[in-house]
Amino acid sequence: MASHPGSDVLIAGGGVAALEGLLALRAQAGQAAVITLLAAESDFVLRASAVVEPFSRGHARRVPLREIVEDHGAHLEVGVLAAVEPERHLAMTADGRELHYDRLLVALGALQADPFPGATVFRASDGDPAFLEVLAQAVAGEHGALAFVVPPGASWALPLYELALLTSMHLAEHGAPPVELSVVTPEKHPLEIFGRRAADEVERLLEQAQISLRTLSRARALEGGRLSLEGGGAVHADRAVSLPTLVGPKLPGLPADGLGFIPVDEHGRVAGLADVFAAGDCTSFPVKQGGIAAQQADAAAAAIAASLGLLTDPPPFRPVLRGLLLTGSSPRYFRAEPGAGREPASVAIDAPAPDARFSGEGISTRSALWWPPSKVAGSHLGFWLGRPRGTGDGELEDRFVRGDDAAADAEWQAALELALLMAENEARFGDWTAALRALDSAQALTGALPAEWAQRRDLWEAELAGTPRSDLAG
Ligand SMILES: Cc1cc2nc3c(=O)[nH]c(=O)nc-3n(C[C@H](O)[C@H](O)[C@H](O)COP(=O)(O)OP(=O)(O)OC[C@H]3O[C@@H](n4cnc5c(N)ncnc54)[C@H](O)[C@@H]3O)c2cc1C
The missing domain is CATH 3.50.50.60 (FAD/NAD(P)-binding domain)
Structure with missing residues (x-):
């Protein structure tokens, strides 16, 4: 199998699917792909965590794209993809740039x-x-x-x-x-x-x-x-x-279904186009969820690596739905697989594809079903977002801890109290990094920190960044 070192891979988008695609491709292709990320914004915002903001229970997680892109040996272009010319292998930006690609991964999300x-x-x-x-x-x-x-x-x-x-x-x-x-x-x-x-x-x-x-x-x-x-x-x-x-992005040069979404096969290949792949909310797969977007991106990254001669038998997209529901107290974890139950549940969207039918029974528990228990369960990105500060890359792991709910609640409460106590102790001695790491663990247990702790985290992060307390008022 001949490999093509140095092939240009352009990933368009700066959300869950784009970043999971970047991390998965880097894990699979090593340095053999020259990866550029073209994103409309300069920050990644984890919108899945935005529900806590109105209730003063923390902020939506925001990470500068440059940080994650450069950490993974890729190049960031801030700009808006306006059209694709597949025959010339060119992506055109709204401000007139023409970017060449050997392989293109479209991950623009939905409108x-x-x-x-x-x-x-x-x-x-x-x-x-x-x-x-x-x-x-x-x-x-x-x-x-x-x-x-x-x-x-x-x-x-x-x-x-x-x-x-x-x-x-x-x-x-x-x-x-x-x-x-x-x-x-x-x-x-x-x-x-x-x-x-x-x-x-x-x-x-x-x-x-x-x-x-x-x-x-x-x-x-x-x-x-x-x-x-x-x-x-x-x-x-x-x-x-x-x-x-949600409606699809309907970009000139790319096919679209009736709602503007991009049709793809189980490897993320865009219908009728060579060397163009798509993943996430912009595709015609009817479930618009971050974990699903990430799994599509994993399949597309594997197919891209295979098309560059770096992998044989790339695994197709086989959806598993993982959900973390914030409740205000202990979160609930859900998991479902297509075809795993007796009676397929209908999806809450129009025109479900056969692959969108999920389990009739499924799993519901108060214990984390994957680790780290990131709100968006993407294999690489979920790990990256949920990992303790200062550690490197890895992959999310499924866990099937199923006990009785009262025991799970008691265990959860004890672990949370311990993490918060550790955070407080470290902060007392001015070790902001250790204090924040303990808060990260508490957040992993709760999905969102209690309001007063979310405020303390802001203060401690500012302390770590060297901002004097007097500048933090208001
Ligand atoms: C309130 C809320 C809560 C949610 N909770 C959960 C949850 O708990 N778990 C879960 O798994 N999912 C959750 N979701 C769904 C999840 O956020 C989406 O399914 C997921 O973000 C889709 O990822 P994506 O990469 O396809 O699109 P997005 O994350 O929307 O990313 C698209 C990216 O492309 C960029 N972009 C758009 N157009 C262009 C362009 N023309 N050129 C360049 N860049 C462009 C955008 O700026 C953005 O960075 C939630 C969604 C919302 C709104």
């Missing part, structure tokens, strides 16, 4: 559209001022009813459930007057894509939080305190919080 008229859309960006306002108004007693609405069309429903549960806890903690909370979803059962056990667990959590549930319902519009539903019927709501409906 966001408003889900229905009147929705307060949580976009996981720029601090989400619209949602913050709804939350503050609810605390002030200005709303009698809030609906959390899983949008029709392509989306990822899990954050909506997190927002509903965290809102319930936030309102109670802030002594808000009673607010009727509800979840409205086109699903038959909440998060049914993870199987029956996860659905049962989410139903239990909603009930405990006194959030009512309306399934098999698609929202049409919010108007005058009424959320109207397709096919008739309505739900009482002063505000309807939802997520964007």
